[in-house]
Amino acid sequence: MPYEWIEAEGGNAPKFEIHLWPYRSLPRRGFVWVIGVASAAFTLPLLGLLGHSSLWLFLPILLGTIGILWYFIERSYRDGEILEVLKIWPDRMTLTRHGPRGAFAAWEANPYWVTVHRHETKGPVPDYITLEGDGREVEIGAFLSEEERPLLYKDLIRTMRDIRTSH
Numbered sequence: 001m002p003y004e005w006i007e008a009e010g011g012n013a014p015k016f017e018i019h020l021w022p023y024r025s026l027p028r029r030g031f032v033w034v035i036g037v038a039s040a041a042f043t044l045p046l047l048g049l050l051g052h053s054s055l056w057l058f059l060p061i062l063l064g065t066i067g068i069l070w071y072f073i074e075r076s077y078r079d080g081e082i083l084e085v086l087k088i089w090p091d092r093m094t095l096t097r098h099g100p101r102g103a104f105a106a107w108e109a110n111p112y113w114v115t116v117h118r119h120e121t122k123g124p125v126p127d128y129i130t131l132e133g134d135g136r137e138v139e140i141g142a143f144l145s146e147e148e149r150p151l152l153y154k155d156l157i158r159t160m161r162d163i164r165t166s167h
Contacts, residue, residue: 002144003152014087015166016159020152022080022143031073039066082143088163095131095138109133111163118153129153 006017026034042062049055083098093111098104114133120126123142127149130137141152 002148003141005155014089015163016086016088018086018155020084020086020141020144022082023145024077024080026073026076031077034073035066035070038069042066080143084140086140088159090163090166093133095140105138107131107134107136107138109136111160114160116153116156116160118150125149127153129156131156 002023003018003020006019008015008017042065046055046058046062049058079100081098081100084095085098086095087093088111091110093109093114095107096105109131110133114131117130117132117137119128119130122128123130123139125142126146128142129140129149129152131140132138140156141149144152
């Protein structure tokens with residue numbers, strides 16, 4: 001699952017901490033395989049053209065296709081470099097988002113006054129989850145799958161209840 005709860009360590013550490021990131025359906029190892037198989041598949045028909053002048057017609061097209069495939073898979077990796085970190089102490093909570101190409105956003109509020117909302121149909125994605133507090137409403141985990149967002153919502157509700165009862 002592309003989120004994990006981190007155990008509290010030490011006196012000043014947050015009581016609860018969660019890290020969220022997008023799911024990668026194609027790991028780096030799979031990327032190497034895709035490029036390798038595509039290169040081999042494109043090279044096979046070229047073997048029949050060895051020694052023929054028409055090889056030079058097809059070679060740039062096939063190399064360009066491999067280059068474009070490489071570029072767009074790499075771009076997908078860069079666009080998916082998102083890490084959201086939610087830290088909850090008894091008296092404050094912070095949400096930071098490290099996005100693609102160095103984008104950064106932060107939010108802070110008192111957890112006692114924060115409410116967790118699940119917008120089942122009125123968000124950009126089904127089961128859209130937001131945290132509201134300190135006059136702002138921020139999204140969390142919008143990149144998670146449809147099955148994972150309700151689980152995250154339940155975890156957040158339980159965590160907020162635990163932090164309020166232990167306060």
